Amino acid sequence: MVRKLAGLVATLLATSFVIFAASYAAPGDPVTFLAGGKENLTPQYLAAVRAQYHLDDPFLVQYGRWLGDAVTGNLGRSTQYNDQVGDLLLARLPSTLGLVAYASVLFVVFGVALGVLAAVRGGRTDSAVVAGTTFATSVPPFVTATVLISLFGVQLGWFPVMGGGSLWHLTLPAVTLALGALAIISRVTRQSMVEQRELDHVSVARASGLAERLIVVRHVFRGALGPIVTMCGLVTAGMLAGTVTVETAFGLNGIGSLLVHAINTHDFPVTQAVLLLMVTCYIAVTTLVDLLQPLIDPRVRRRA
Incomplete structure (x- = not known):
């Protein structure tokens, strides 16, 4: 039983890592999408968006923060619906x-x-x-x-x-x-x-x-x-x-x-x-x- 539960946790961790990495491997700069696709964005605005979403942090730090939030039920906020992801689900x-x-x-x-x-x-x-x-x-x-x-x-x-x-x-x-x-x-x-x-x-x-x-x-x-x-x-x-x-x-x-x-x-x-x-x-x-x-x-x- 313990071995099966350990395998379950390990599988979930590995899967969550792949999901997080794949999402940010999509073409295009995530900041552009987070900013709503606006044109002529100033460097100051882009820097503010990066700071808001912690995109300047190392990848593993971002993943750890996202995983910790997901475990506690905080799945973030939708950039399109402007609503909590948990409420949408x-x-x-x-x-x-x-x-x-x-x-x-x-x-x-x-x-x-x-x-x-x-x-x-x-x-x-x-x-x-x-x-x-x-x-x-x-x-x-x-x-x-x-x-x-x-x-x-x-x-x-x-x-x-x-x-x-x-x-x-x-x-x-x-x-x-x-x-x-x-x-x-x-x-x-x-x-x-x-x-x-x-x-x-x-x-x-x-x-x-x-x-x-x-x-x-x-x-x-x-x-x-x-x-x-x-x-x-x-x-x-x-x-x-x-x-x-x-x-x-x-x-x-x-x-x-x-x-x-x-x-x-x-x-x-x-x-x-x-x-x-x-x-x-x-x-x-x-x-x-x-x-x-x-x-x-x-x-x-x-x-x-």
Whole structure:
């Protein structure tokens, strides 16, 4: 446990350093953007801006100050919105979390169901599921968003296509976000169950006359649950970054669209904060899944 927590802290430190360094490696002088892009700036004004934001300090000193502030919850002030970055994140976060939660429910339920169906039925059903999931993973999210908006939003008028935070507004964005993840989960579920069906204890249960449905539920699916849960956690953790394209396509005011706008306007405090939030959430979720793995699959606990 201590070793895992130490690794978590070390990963967060390394990631925060990369994020801070990458933001200031962007083309152009940060002072120009901090000054609002004004022309004919006097040397005295530029020096005042540098002093205000401590840009004359050595890089490591700047990083240490930024990291210390971030740990205490002070993420700085947006140069574009002229507001505290923390307040911007709190205002945008519910929309993004709702989208991720909705998409997670969709890909877990339908992904696992398709994987189980393919593994149990086999034959043409298996081939159809594999072909469908292969196609789903090959379509970029922005293409999926365009098709869904055109078909279900414009032509049929079943769903709103822009903005809003209700469940109905989030349906098309959630489907777009979940489609690729659904394909991954169905593949993992199928493969895990196929491997479990070949194990000795399943053959013994089948030879003892146990009904096939009970064999699938008690032995095959239960044995395959570990890899399925692990992959569901990993995919969910990575979804926060996937909201960038989806929120932009559907005009949602979430963390993803905030990041896009911050990058385009060189709003360094917001860019750094959003990237740090995404990485922190990913590491936290993957660590939680790792800690829960022995409870889900006793074989992991025995190997440890």
